[in-house]
Amino acid sequence: MNIKTIYPYWMTVVPFGIYLVFLILPSTVGFSMAFTNWNPYIEELRFTGFAAFEDMFSDSVYPTAITNTLLFAVVTSVLKVGIGLVLALALNSALRTRNLLRTVYFFPAVLSPLVVGLLFSALFDGKNGFVNVQLVGWGLSPVSWFGQRVSANFVFIFSEIWRSTGYSMAILLAALQSIPAEYYEAAEMDGATAWIKFRDISLPYLVPAINLVLLTSLLFGFKIFDLVYIMTGGGPGYQTETISTLIMNQYGQDMYAQSTATNLVFSVVLVAFALMFQSYQKRSEAHL
């Protein structure tokens, strides 16, 4: 069946029009401000070429922000997929409490990162936080969790894994449940072990779902803002700055054009990454 004969091209006019008016046009106008002298004090908007992009090559905050962002995106994505897969496999078995456990594990995913940020801020507070109170109770020294780059990044990563592993689990669980039971029965008749069933049946069927979770996790990770902004605001100094908090801080310093320039480059990189990932995804799923 030729799908083009069912859906003629003219039917795309309305959706594309909406996309054009509500996304492409505002984004283009917004990003064009990166090439101007835009700030709240100007009387007249002027074209300034690439002047607003100069800081990216000289400001020492950028390498810190890029490193923190990459670290967060990669580590959280890998762990969310890994832990989510383990949970999905466990909760796909015939446990009596599996429905309850599915709800429990999924629950944090309904919370906004803002709420989770506040929660973990309180838990890891250096003075009266629950974690430090426990540490002191065990005779250990309290840790200034948000006072150092490594420990602060650990808390960001931990809180994000806690928040959204349940979401990864739900996607992977749905994919697991779509695998026909006959495949496993046939494999069992051939004497396949649990590992072989996982490797040769479950995993190949899970690849599209894993790719989806990886892509969404990575994109969320690259854009991380709420958790960091609530917990440290990018500090102390610039030690926990991410690309998104950097954009916000530039905006806060009234450097609107510079902030937009950073945002433009960041968006282009993200789109390029998403396209590359989709290309890899097509190739990885082609032979399934």
Next chain:
Amino acid sequence: MKKSLVIAFVLVAAVAAFGQSAKSPVTLSIVANQDWVTKPYMKAAWANYEKVTGNHLDIQALPIDNWESIMKTRAAAGELPDIVMTFAGPALDAMKPAENFADLSNEPFVKDIKPFVMSQATYKGKVYGLPLWEGSISGTLYNKEIFKKLNIAVPKTQTEFWAACETLKKAGITPIYLAFKDIWPALPQFGLDQIAVKYPNFVDKLNSNQLKLATLPEFTKLVGFYKTLADKGYLGTDFASNSWDGQAQALGDGKYAMAMAWDTYLYSDLEPKYPGKASSFGIMPFFMDINPEGSYEGPNACLTYANKKSKNAQAALEFIRFLAKPENLNIAYQDVPTVSYFKSVTTNKDSAQVLEAKASVDKLVLGSVQAGIIGFSQVESVKPIQLMMLGQGTVAETAQKIDAIRIKVAKSRGLAGF
């Protein structure tokens, strides 16, 4: 049919006329820093307005660390609410007061403003805001009981201040509480006041790139002051976890002996949590390694503005007029320990701390210059200091970084000379 139509028309007209004659209450939106909306005199003034007029106030409290950028963004987007609270001076540029705010220059309350506030209440020759604010004196707050117990005389010089810190530390009491985590409470602006008096046209020269902070030995000393505090353990070992919210508890529990703040802080923040505790504290100058005798900082007025573009512009103006009436000002300032900005206010009371240190305050009080320095932010300019205090960067490098931030912002604004 015709008769029915006539009756219906009469009924509609009657309802409409009734609706117009009965004045319905207005809801005015106010945007302010979340710290300001808890000030006792603001709460009293607003409550009085709501009670007398029947109107309602929708208070939009912005986060303490980014209120300014949110407010500027809203001004740039033309989305300011009916009433706006913000500081005066050059910082007001971004709010475009002539474009956005009602001109109050001819309002009767202007004649009621005390002369020392007029320079802060005036913007390019006009008054746009009502300075319903506290007349605080900023300095080093110190716990008199701890000082007495350890036989520490109130420091009068930088040397005596360092000696007091050492004595406190040896006695197991952390000398100074600095809310490091929230960045802005480091407040190097207090040191800038001391530097400004040494250099004529200090602010203008900085804003035209004729002067650089990093080249001034006093500024290097100011940055070094923070390094000394951190390196010598005068802030405690875990100062990186100190937050502004924790300051009242730290002072109230007596774990810390001093903090850099303002006299009214004792009554607005400490007293509600530790009743009776404010009287245990005194105020002495800031000793920031610049002026041997230290200095205090005078009040930095925050004003209330009426948005002339809002649909409730007239009601917003009436709100300001209501607050500015002497009888209402006296209700707002009733028993508030602060200097009043208005000649007609008599119900306030002087803070015990300032009265006690009056001779010193009168001699060493300076006006705040920070708000006038373009690109010197209470947050961004403190970040390099934070890194230095955590062991990253020397004093000289930090001073240069602070200058670089200032220059970057000035360049982005296209200022002449940069």
